[in-house]
Amino acid sequence: MTTVGIPRALLYYQYYPMWKTFFEHLGAEVVVSPPTTRKTLTEGASRVVADTCLPAKVFVGHTVSLVGKCDCIFIPVIRSLKSKTYNCSKFLGLPDMTRAVVPEAPPILEIEIDINRGKRRLYQDIYKLGRHFTWNPLKVKEAATAAWQSLLDYRELMYRRELILPQAMEEITGESQTGLNMILKSQTVPPTTIGLIGHAYLLYDEHINYQLIRRLQQYDATVVTPEMLPGNIIEASVNKLAGKAYWTYEEEVVGAGGHFLESGVDGIIGIMAFGCGPDSLMMDMVHRHATRQKTTPFMCLTLEEHTSETGVITRLEAFMDMIHRRKQKGEAVCV
């Protein structure tokens, strides 16, 4: 049986249930790298140039940790998921970068997803990927259909039942998600709601964000995240705030940010990686809108490998104190 390794980084958070279903339907075994640790990050950072963004360094570290544990590593190239929207260049070169900086890695299994090339090409690429496991096109089709259904179920768990991503992941895959930001206690009528915006690989990797969601829960805050919003709402919000989306994952930042500003959350925290071009533009757009709106406090946390935990905690404390004081007084605060 072929063992397919999947690095627990970048698009793992959005698509792991789909990938796992696809490969398992084709008779493969799937292994995922363990949750991020200091060693993962140090290893990844030591192999790439310093100004590579933090999530890409984490990705390389996870790939290194899979060496010797699998027959191949799955690294998809997601170029575009919607007409004329494009992904960050880091995703486009991921397999090539990995081959260059982790030469000891087993063969890389890749597929390029670019909706602009048409559905026919997409289906051909899926069959090409499936051919590594079977020559039977019907089996590949069945695996792809089951995988797509699994993605829909996963998303539905998040936006219908409002499960936070790690809970949905645990429910759908049956695998424990230690190391991701989990909700530790159930909350009834919480006093404070905080909207988190940013990419899933920043929001849910507890090592790089210093357990942000757990810390917010210690303030009795309910956390709402982009995955909890239905696609049509988030898309409408992007259109309103930015006109037309250009970046593939613009919805996680601009769409969710715009929606949270209108839906009356008590505060918004934007998480971005240092040196990320797309995020600095998108986060700035939401920040400007929040400043104009003058009713919803907004804070942006920028993460890199040298970010101090104390610095993150101090900023979080100050932000939450300000929100609590504001709520007690019932007054508007311009941020």
Ligand code: SF4
């Ligand atoms: S969007 Fe930003 S953080 Fe994500 S991979 Fe690209 S540069 Fe890195």
